Amino acid sequence: MSLLEIKDLHATVGEREILKGIDLTVEAGEVHAIMGPNGSGKSTLAQVLAGRELYAVTGGTVTYEGKDLLEMSPEDRAREGIFLAFQYPVEIPGVSNMYFLKAALNTIRKNRGLEELDAFDFLNIVREKMKLMDMDQTLLNRPVNTGFSGGEKKRNEIFQMAVLEPRLAVLDETDSGLDIDALKLVAHGVNTMRAPERSMIVVTHYQRLLDYIVPDFVHVLADGRIVKSGGKELALQLEKEGYAGMGIADEEEAVGKL
Amino acid sequence: MTAVAKQLGEWLVDFTMQAPAAPWLQALREAAFHRFTELGFPTTHNEEWRFTSVAPIARTNFRVLGSPAPDLPEAAQKHLAKYASIGHPFVALNTAFLGAVTVHHVPAGAIVEQPIEIVYEVADQPGPVAIQPRTLILVGANAQCSIVEAYRGAGRYFTNAVTEIVAGEGAIVDHYKIQRESDQAFHVATMAVQLGRSANFTAHSIALGGALVRNEVNVVLSGGTEATLNGLYIVNGTQHVDNHTSIDHAKPHGTSHELYKGILDGKASAVFNGRIIVRKDAQKTDSKQTNKNLVLSDEAVIDTKPELQILSDDVRCTHGATIGQLDSEAMFYLRSRGIGKEEARNLLTYAFAQDIVDRIKVRELRDQLERVLFEKFHEHGQH
Numbered sequence: 001m002s003l004l005e006i007k008d009l010h011a012t013v014g015e016r017e018i019l020k021g022i023d024l025t026v027e028a029g030e031v032h033a034i035m036g037p038n039g040s041g042k043s044t045l046a047q048v049l050a051g052r053e054l055y056a057v058t059g060g061t062v063t064y065e066g067k068d069l070l071e072m073s074p075e076d077r078a079r080e081g082i083f084l085a086f087q088y089p090v091e092i093p094g095v096s097n098m099y100f101l102k103a104a105l106n107t108i109r110k111n112r113g114l115e116e117l118d119a120f121d122f123l124n125i126v127r128e129k130m131k132l133m134d135m136d137q138t139l140l141n142r143p144v145n146t147g148f149s150g151g152e153k154k155r156n157e158i159f160q161m162a163v164l165e166p167r168l169a170v171l172d173e174t175d176s177g178l179d180i181d182a183l184k185l186v187a188h189g190v191n192t193m194r195a196p197e198r199s200m201i202v203v204t205h206y207q208r209l210l211d212y213i214v215p216d217f218v219h220v221l222a223d224g225r226i227v228k229s230g231g232k233e234l235a236l237q238l239e240k241e242g243y244a245g246m247g248i249a250d251e252e253e254a255v256g257k258l
Numbered sequence: 259m260t261a262v263a264k265q266l267g268e269w270l271v272d273f274t275m276q277a278p279a280a281p282w283l284q285a286l287r288e289a290a291f292h293r294f295t296e297l298g299f300p301t302t303h304n305e306e307w308r309f310t311s312v313a314p315i316a317r318t319n320f321r322v323l324g325s326p327a328p329d330l331p332e333a334a335q336k337h338l339a340k341y342a343s344i345g346h347p348f349v350a351l352n353t354a355f356l357g358a359v360t361v362h363h364v365p366a367g368a369i370v371e372q373p374i375e376i377v378y379e380v381a382d383q384p385g386p387v388a389i390q391p392r393t394l395i396l397v398g399a400n401a402q403c404s405i406v407e408a409y410r411g412a413g414r415y416f417t418n419a420v421t422e423i424v425a426g427e428g429a430i431v432d433h434y435k436i437q438r439e440s441d442q443a444f445h446v447a448t449m450a451v452q453l454g455r456s457a458n459f460t461a462h463s464i465a466l467g468g469a470l471v472r473n474e475v476n477v478v479l480s481g482g483t484e485a486t487l488n489g490l491y492i493v494n495g496t497q498h499v500d501n502h503t504s505i506d507h508a509k510p511h512g513t514s515h516e517l518y519k520g521i522l523d524g525k526a527s528a529v530f531n532g533r534i535i536v537r538k539d540a541q542k543t544d545s546k547q548t549n550k551n552l553v554l555s556d557e558a559v560i561d562t563k564p565e566l567q568i569l570s571d572d573v574r575c576t577h578g579a580t581i582g583q584l585d586s587e588a589m590f591y592l593r594s595r596g597i598g599k600e601e602a603r604n605l606l607t608y609a610f611a612q613d614i615v616d617r618i619k620v621r622e623l624r625d626q627l628e629r630v631l632f633e634k635f636h637e638h639g640q641h
Contacts (some may be wrong), residue, residue: 053586054586054590073599074590075594075602078595083594089591090585090587090590092609093612094608094609094610094612095606100595100605101595103597103601103605104597107597143609
């Protein structure tokens with residue numbers, strides 16, 4: 001049984017169809033990169049997998065560990081081991097990072113049949129993971145993402161992933177807006193988490209991230225469909241030729257050439 | 259007309275049955291009652307009461323729980339009933355039944371470390387009763403104190419409170435009002451605050467209980483005075499809470515900050531009316547008013563209205579009101595981490611109130627309120 005099996009997935013927002021038939025199978029332990037120009041549907045796919053209600057799934061199936069993922073609420077998906085690292089992590093003033101993460105971890109642990117952690121044990125886990133992400137401990141007492149820099153927000157996402165230990169992590173443009181040092185740090189965090197039972201879907205616009213997080217498979221998404229799949233060398237080809245070289249329109253590249 | 263006469267008639271019986279008081283007090287009561295008979299209970303035709311019908315109060319035959327009038331110190335006599343005007347029908351009613359007065363006098367220069375606690379509590383008893391709590395706080399020049407006024411009770415009753423606060427030059431006063439009346443109670447409260455030059459006054463008004471609530475905070479500033487009004491109202495079921503505030507910049511260089519936040523659920527309704535007056539010679543006034551509302555149900559109603567009367571030209575006045583629902587992105591973010599829908603909703607609701615709670619400097623009070631809010635927002639949750 002595959003960990004994740006997406007078949008002919010269609011999704012719309014409002015009247016507009018964004019995903020136009022996605023097929024993707026992810027086995028345990030694999031890292032899949034999904035690349036594509038802006039507007040190709042990369043982020044939509046990531047959010048649909050996490051259960052964002054903004055998008056309506058109009059066709060196809062998604063099976064996760066043999067279960068119908070689309071039937072599950074976002075919280076149930078998280079409890080079953082799915083984690084989305086947000087492209088734009090949400091600021092939540094008034095809710096401390098610590099309270100938030102402890103509540104999240106304990107619900108997920110409960111679902112796995114593990115005991116809930118008390119504040120002491122929780123802090124021990126968290127300290128270790130913060131070290132991994134080179135994060136300042138004072139961030140724990142601050143409200144969730146509030147007043148964080150762009151880089152801090154992205155690091156916080158990977159830090160949360162390290163604490164929650166998902167089975168399937170979906171990283172939505174975790175590299176965007178990061179300088180090279182921050183990118184290396186984030187990639188190091190992600191690589192540390194690679195394990196035979198853990199799979200990842202890494203969504204990105206640029207090949208750069210894939211120098212540090214080396215994928216097993218690369219898929220190119222264009223206009224709501226996967227148009228090309230291959231090994232890690234596909235990312236390099238894309239880097240060399242650009243989306244246009246593959247016959248894919250990219251707004252950003254077009255602007256770049258003006 | 260006959261209806262009005264009937265209402266007043268019942269109050270008249272209780273009024274005439276009061277134990278006699280010292281001549282000065284008797285005169286005060288009579289003038290107030292006379293005024294009350296002229297004014298009657300306000301109706302929604304009165305602009306000040308447009309969104310709040312006090313008909314349920316007017317219709318009910320309350321038994322007034324009077325209290326014997328003690329001798330008041332001369333200083334207190336001098337200030338009593340000078341700031342809360344009997345032009346207001348409920349102030350007139352309170353003054354007509356003026357009995358015991360809770361008086362606290364902080365002498366000039368004194369620094370009172372412990373908060374002054376005042377509790378008005380109504381025990382459950384047969385028949386609806388009315389109480390008329392009266393509080394007078396006198397804070398001398400450069401003195402410093404904090405006051406906690408708490409209202410609570412059981413059963414069906416009517417609290418009609420009047421509080422007057424006079425703060426001298428340079429005084430620093432922190433006032434907290436914690437209203438946790440029973441869910442059947444009527445609560446009308448008028449607070450009149452007179453601030454001296456360069457005084458610094460902060461009011462925190464927390465409204466959690468009551469079926470029908472009107473809460474007025476009226477502050478008059480002098481030169482260089484700083485006034486901060488914080489408010490939090492949380493309503494559910496069929497509760498109605500009306501907050502009326504008035505900040506009167508009477509002299510130049512005054513600063514006022516106002517932040518009222520409301521959380522509305524069920525079929526509850528709330529009113530925020532924030533009046534800011536900048537008098538003609540109150541130049542260099544700096545005033546900021548904000549009212550934010552979180553509406554959790556389709557049936558809850560909020561009426562929010564700023565009322566600026568600016569008669570001076572060199573001033574800075576800003577005001578803003580927001581009415582919103584829970585942020586769907588924040589909801590999704592929390593849920594995507596495994597936090598259940600109900601708990602995510604509770605967490606965000608609690609977070610909305612957090613900054614008002616954080617402004618409470620009396621630690622025990624802040625802890626107590628945090629507990630109350632936590633329970634309130636988790637009562638349907640998984641905890």
